Amino acid sequence: MRRLVNGPVVVVLTVLSAWIALQTRAAGQVSARSATVMPRTVEDLRQWDSTVDSMVRGGELRLRRAEQDTLIAGRVHERLDQFSHGVRIFGGDLTRQVDRGQTVSIFGVLYADLNLDTTPGLDAVAAQAAIERLSGAARPGVAPELVILPTPSGTYALTYTEQIWTDTGPVVYFVDATTGAEVWHYNNLQTQSAVRSGKGVLADDKKVSMLATAGTYLADDQLRPPTLRTFNLNGNLTRTKQFLNNVITLGSSDVAASSAEPWTDGAAVDAQVYQGWVYDYYFKRFGRRGLDNNNSRVLGIVHPALQSAVLQASSSDQDTFWLNAFYVHPGVMVYGEGLPSNLTVSGQHWTYLAGGLDVICHELSHGVTAYTSNLIYQNESGALNEAFSDMMGTSCEFFYASVRGKTGNYLIGEDVVTPGGLRSMADPRAYGDPDHFAIRYTGTQDHGGVHTNSGIGNNAFYLAIEGGRNRTSGLAVTGVGSANREQIEKTFYRAFAQLMPSNATFAVARRATIQAAQDLYGAGSQVVTAVTQAWTAVGVN
Amino acid sequence: MKRFRIAFALVAAAFLPSLAHAQSPWLDKAWVTIDGGFQPSASSFSAASTFRINAEAGALNVSYPVTRATQLDFGGGARVWRNLGVGVAVSFMTQSDAAGISGNVPHPFFFNQPRSLSGQSAALNRQETGIHVLALWMIPVRENVQVGVFGGPTYFMVKQGIVNTVSYSESYPYDSVSFTTADTADQSKNKMGFNVGVDGTYLLSKSVGVGATLRFSRATVNFDAPDGTAIASDVGGVQAGAGLRLRF
Numbered sequence A: 001m002r003r004l005v006n007g008p009v010v011v012v013l014t015v016l017s018a019w020i021a022l023q024t025r026a027a028g029q030v031s032a033r034s035a036t037v038m039p040r041t042v043e044d045l046r047q048w049d050s051t052v053d054s055m056v057r058g059g060e061l062r063l064r065r066a067e068q069d070t071l072i073a074g075r076v077h078e079r080l081d082q083f084s085h086g087v088r089i090f091g092g093d094l095t096r097q098v099d100r101g102q103t104v105s106i107f108g109v110l111y112a113d114l115n116l117d118t119t120p121g122l123d124a125v126a127a128q129a130a131i132e133r134l135s136g137a138a139r140p141g142v143a144p145e146l147v148i149l150p151t152p153s154g155t156y157a158l159t160y161t162e163q164i165w166t167d168t169g170p171v172v173y174f175v176d177a178t179t180g181a182e183v184w185h186y187n188n189l190q191t192q193s194a195v196r197s198g199k200g201v202l203a204d205d206k207k208v209s210m211l212a213t214a215g216t217y218l219a220d221d222q223l224r225p226p227t228l229r230t231f232n233l234n235g236n237l238t239r240t241k242q243f244l245n246n247v248i249t250l251g252s253s254d255v256a257a258s259s260a261e262p263w264t265d266g267a268a269v270d271a272q273v274y275q276g277w278v279y280d281y282y283f284k285r286f287g288r289r290g291l292d293n294n295n296s297r298v299l300g301i302v303h304p305a306l307q308s309a310v311l312q313a314s315s316s317d318q319d320t321f322w323l324n325a326f327y328v329h330p331g332v333m334v335y336g337e338g339l340p341s342n343l344t345v346s347g348q349h350w351t352y353l354a355g356g357l358d359v360i361c362h363e364l365s366h367g368v369t370a371y372t373s374n375l376i377y378q379n380e381s382g383a384l385n386e387a388f389s390d391m392m393g394t395s396c397e398f399f400y401a402s403v404r405g406k407t408g409n410y411l412i413g414e415d416v417v418t419p420g421g422l423r424s425m426a427d428p429r430a431y432g433d434p435d436h437f438a439i440r441y442t443g444t445q446d447h448g449g450v451h452t453n454s455g456i457g458n459n460a461f462y463l464a465i466e467g468g469r470n471r472t473s474g475l476a477v478t479g480v481g482s483a484n485r486e487q488i489e490k491t492f493y494r495a496f497a498q499l500m501p502s503n504a505t506f507a508v509a510r511r512a513t514i515q516a517a518q519d520l521y522g523a524g525s526q527v528v529t530a531v532t533q534a535w536t537a538v539g540v541n
Numbered sequence B: 001m002k003r004f005r006i007a008f009a010l011v012a013a014a015f016l017p018s019l020a021h022a023q024s025p026w027l028d029k030a031w032v033t034i035d036g037g038f039q040p041s042a043s044s045f046s047a048a049s050t051f052r053i054n055a056e057a058g059a060l061n062v063s064y065p066v067t068r069a070t071q072l073d074f075g076g077g078a079r080v081w082r083n084l085g086v087g088v089a090v091s092f093m094t095q096s097d098a099a100g101i102s103g104n105v106p107h108p109f110f111f112n113q114p115r116s117l118s119g120q121s122a123a124l125n126r127q128e129t130g131i132h133v134l135a136l137w138m139i140p141v142r143e144n145v146q147v148g149v150f151g152g153p154t155y156f157m158v159k160q161g162i163v164n165t166v167s168y169s170e171s172y173p174y175d176s177v178s179f180t181t182a183d184t185a186d187q188s189k190n191k192m193g194f195n196v197g198v199d200g201t202y203l204l205s206k207s208v209g210v211g212a213t214l215r216f217s218r219a220t221v222n223f224d225a226p227d228g229t230a231i232a233s234d235v236g237g238v239q240a241g242a243g244l245r246l247r248f
């Protein structure tokens, strides 16, 4: 619930404040006794000052940081951590304000009776493995810290601790240093939802659903049901590949972030916004909840490579990370970096691919396919897989025409690959793609021409909506009309996501879409007629 | 102010002819009126504000109806010179009406796609107390009929429930919002205004009669909006009453 004031607004949202949950208690704990350090008199202060000094000399307190006072000149604020036998005590620390050598204040919490054996039974590698097992997430190359944990039940436990990014956010785990069992964990997400303005790749204004953290905003949607997050790999192709190869996981520091408003990283803005819009399109049009219909995660990656480094890259890397966007199951989208404005391919400029709504909807629809028909990415089924993504991609564009102030069209990628885009559903042959089964590509390149023969299904979809004649056969189709495009979108969605098997052929697609039209609109409906005529026109019988 | 001029003109038009002919002396020393009455005119006032949420400006309007209400009115005074008297009358009016709430709440995902919000607060109490100090010119039209015209300053004390916060609920996909509650708080404001009017009395005996009063009083009070701005509300208005008249 939100609450607004008659005047300035007060938004009352659930703040995901840090919560701490005691999970289990490990063996071998001893009682914890803490003292709050808060001297009130000058004598107390002097005494604590000398106690602190002696603890520093004895190694029981160690200076973590000393910061100059930015408001009162000459003052320094020290932060000291408490240690026992060289092991830090979690939560045992104090601050000391010093004015030119003279202590002004001390505040802290120190722990007493620390007679815990600080020799761990596990080494850091074993502890790391235990934390990864508990969290279900990996963070290779990071060593957990050995700490003494005063537990809420008043005991000490020797633990290893580490913050690890999980599906619910950054969780700090504490595992027993001998058994590896969980002692504690808490979610360190100190955040709340925020809607910020941003400028997309095409400099258009958008609202971005983000996660507010201290002073900055992360591309992590808090308003929609699933995890919708955009990572910024800052052009580090090595890390991009490591992530895709499961060598590394991405953490909170990899989430695309902005503190300025409007946010001007167009690729990150568009990726985050369009991923949300695509989720909404599927929900509003088909009642579908995300890729798996169960709100599975959506993770987008922008800046997988450095735009300016394209000429140094191998041609396969160029094709993958600059001139492409792709889906990696489950739920990962990589949006190519495009080309610097002075470079073109066949006379076309390529900007950040995240700037294309149809591109993002196309990629996410591969996710829907992967969770549903799982059309095999080869030959006819592969062409149908691609065609479905194009159909949904272009449908998204039409769906959001009014909020974008831009009418939809049947070109694919025309916003980011200019002029003209990559494919045409209305006239595939204009882009060298077949629009009729009789002229389909039968070679082996591109998985048997999946991006080529998709033109056949694409043109059937187009004709079923808009009507007209297939360029190759000359056969006429009476479409349902653009005002009724929803009927064809639903028909094809139903067929592709629910009726078709993984090894479907064009002939199966024809039968399945007719079946879907009959299911939804009746056997004698205009939709059935349109779909039937459309497949006939493209030579699929 | 326009309504006041009209009302005053009507009063003047109705009684000036009587004034011209009525030169009989007024012999009473003092008078008392006890009236029940009502404020026949309905009006309203509103508070418009803007706010910022979801990276866009939204708007909220709260409309407070001031409907017809009954009132209690009593007063008295004394003759000070010839047909001139001075007195004081006190009127109490209380009513209870819900405020109408309407607004536009920006969508979290899109610019220029506001969700409309509408609802009603709980019934808000409004109490107006007017202390009308008046100079009265009494015209004995006949032996048992007196007409007095009066005017003077009025001290208004107004207590009104004001909407402080409006709550709404929303859920994915956030294409609409539902009004849930409005938090309100009473505010009390005092303001000096004026009154003019006419009183007619029909004496049943030397000291007891019945009569009717038509009064127009007016002031504008400013309630405090939560954003620090003022919410202007007219108080008073046309008040009609009838009741007991005592003469001493």
Ligand SMILES: [Zn+2]
Pocket (backbone or CB within 6 Å): A362, A363, A366, A386, A389
């Ligand atoms: Zn594709």
